[in-house]
Amino acid sequence: MPYLLISFLVVISSFSKSEFYTVLKNGSSAKLIELEKKLNAQSSDGTQQAYLGTLNMKLSETQKTSMEKLKLFKIGKAQLEKSIASHPENIEYRFLRLIIQENAPKILRYHLQIGEDAKLITAKIGTVDSELKIIIVQYSESSKNLNL
Numbered sequence: 001m002p003y004l005l006i007s008f009l010v011v012i013s014s015f016s017k018s019e020f021y022t023v024l025k026n027g028s029s030a031k032l033i034e035l036e037k038k039l040n041a042q043s044s045d046g047t048q049q050a051y052l053g054t055l056n057m058k059l060s061e062t063q064k065t066s067m068e069k070l071k072l073f074k075i076g077k078a079q080l081e082k083s084i085a086s087h088p089e090n091i092e093y094r095f096l097r098l099i100i101q102e103n104a105p106k107i108l109r110y111h112l113q114i115g116e117d118a119k120l121i122t123a124k125i126g127t128v129d130s131e132l133k134i135i136i137v138q139y140s141e142s143s144k145n146l147n148l
Helices: 004-014 017-026 029-040 046-062 068-086 091-103 114-125 128-141
Strands: none
Touching: 017 029, 017 046, 029 046, 046 068, 046 091, 046 114, 068 091, 091 114, 091 128, 114 128
């Protein structure tokens, strides 16, 4: 019986990259929170931290007050930046940062690495798995800074 429960929890807590990026792009706050719960149910690693950081920055848009928005954005930023500092050549982490930086309000002053990230992604796009490559190429079609 415990095995069935564990299996069930693994099934409901797993997700794909495409699901993550679809929710990030089009998801309501409820979908973002649901995805955050799935991520929290997984073992902690750099990718989970990068995803959670990105979700927190995206969720900051849904907060009621400016202070709440800023606080959650800073939490997410710290999580993502920690992942990038640990793995500076990780293309996906740099892509996550690029997405947030291109869409963050200028007042947050979180846009200084756009050129650096776009350059690294462009140079190393061939090294990522096919699922992520498709996601990056699709994003580049509407990006002002990522030209593939």
